[in-house]
Amino acid sequence: MSSAPRLLPGNRVLRYTLHERLIHWISALAFIYVLLTGLAFYSPSLYWLAAVLGGGPTARFWHPWSGVLFMAMCAWMYRMWRADMRITSADRAWQQALPRYVRNEDEALPAIGRFNAGQKYFFWLMFWSGLLLVLSGLVLWFPERIAWSWRGLRYLAILVHVSAALLTIGAFIIHVYMGTAVVRGGFTSIIRGEVSQGWARMHHALWLRDLK
C-alpha cells in the first residue's frame, strides 16, 4: 500500500507504516469502547462498566457513535489491506498445518505472505460482523423511528446485534492473546512498526522474500 521502503538498516523490516498503525489503533480504541459499553448493556453484572465510562446515558449516547467510527476504520483497512487479506493457496496449505501452529511447532509450517490465515479470517470476521453490527445498530439506535408495523425489524436487529457482537468478542480475545502473549514481537510491531528479519522469516517468509 505504502511506498515507504520496507527494508531498514540493521536487518530491520518495516511491518506496519505509521498510517497503518494509526488506523489500527483508532479502530482498536473504538472497538474497546463499544465492547465495554456493549457488555454493560448486555449484562447487569457488568453494568458497572457503564458507570466507569461516564454513566448509563453517556454510554448510551457514545456507544453507537463509537461503533460508526469502528466501522469507518474497518472500511479504511479494507481499502488499505484488501489485497493483503486475500486467501491464497499458501494460506490453505498453512491452514492444513494449523494444529502445529497452535502447538508452536513453527519450523514445520508452510511459508506464508504478509498475513497468516488466522489474521485474514480475523480481519474478515471483524469487517463483516462490523457491517452487521452497524446495520442492526441503526435500528437499535432509533427504535422510535421504526414503525410498529415494522417491529419485526427491531426483533431481528436485537438478535443480529448480539450474535455478531459475540462473534467479534471471541475473535478479539484470540487476536489480543496472539498479538501480545504468543507471537512475541507482534505487539511491538503494531506500536513501533518494525520487526527483525529473523522474525519476518519465521512468521511471514514469503512476504520477506517478496520485499527483497
Next chain:
Amino acid sequence: MNTLSLKRVSASTSPAPGVRQEPTLAKYIDTTSCIGCKACEVACQEWNDLPPEATVQLGTYQTLPQLTPNYWNLIRFHEYEQDGALNWLMRKDQCMHCGDPGCLKACPAPGAIVQYGNGIVDFNQDNCIGCGYCMTGCPFNIPKFNQKTKKVYKCTLCSDRVSVGLEPACIKSCPTGCLQFGTKAQLTEVGNRRVKQLQSQGYPNAAIYDPPGVGGTGVITVLAHGDQPELYGLPRDPTIPLAVMLWKIPLKWLGSLAIVGGIIGTGLHYLRFGAKHVPLEKEEP
C-alpha cells in the same frame, strides 16, 4: 412507593427487596359503556401536569394517532360494520401493567423499570438510559421515547395517587362508571357479571380481555366482541417477543460461556504451549 413493595426490578443482579403481601390492583375498562367523552384523557394530562400535544385531523374523534411521551391515555375509536349495522368501538388505551412485563425484561438499566407488589409497572426516568429496549419488549406498543429528555414515558397507573390510597385520575373522572379501580380479583368478578349481561343482550361473544401470555394484565377490559380483540386494536394473544426471550436467556448464557471459555482457553493454551520466540539461528541470515 416504598422499597418494601418492589416485586421486580429491571437489570438487577439480586432479588427484588419487596416483602409486602399486597393484593394485585387493576383498572376495569368496560368498552361497552364508554361514551368516548375523553374525560380520562384530560384528567391524566392534568394530574400528571403534561403539556398539550399538537394533533392532526384523523377524520375520527380520536385525539391523537397514538400515545406519545406526553400523552399516556388515549381513547381509540374503531368503526366496525356487522350485518349492515355500524358498531362504534371505543377503547381506552394505556399501559396494561402486565403480570410479566416485557418492557422490564428487556430493560438493561438497573432500576429503570420496576413492578410493585400491587402489580403496577412503573418507569424510573432517573435510572433510564434511553436505549428504547422497553419499546421493543412491549407487545402493546405503549412506552414512548421523548426526543428532548432522551427518556421513555408511559402510564404510571397514578402510582403516586395509589400509594396514598387514592384511585387513578382517569378512574376518578369517568362519568359513566365504565372505569373502575380495585383489586384484580374483585374487578374480574365485576367483569364476569357484565360479560354475562352482554351475552344475554345479544353479544354472545362478549368476553374479558386479560391475556395469559403476558401473565395477565393489570387492566381488565370488557369487550362486546371478545372473540375479535383486533377490532379494538388489541393483539389476540400477546407475549413477550420471542427475540427478547432468546436474547435474554439462551443467547446470554451461550455468550457468557463463550467469553469466559475463551479467556480460560487462552490462559490454558499459554500455560501448556507458551510464546513463540524467534530462534537465534533465524536471526542470523
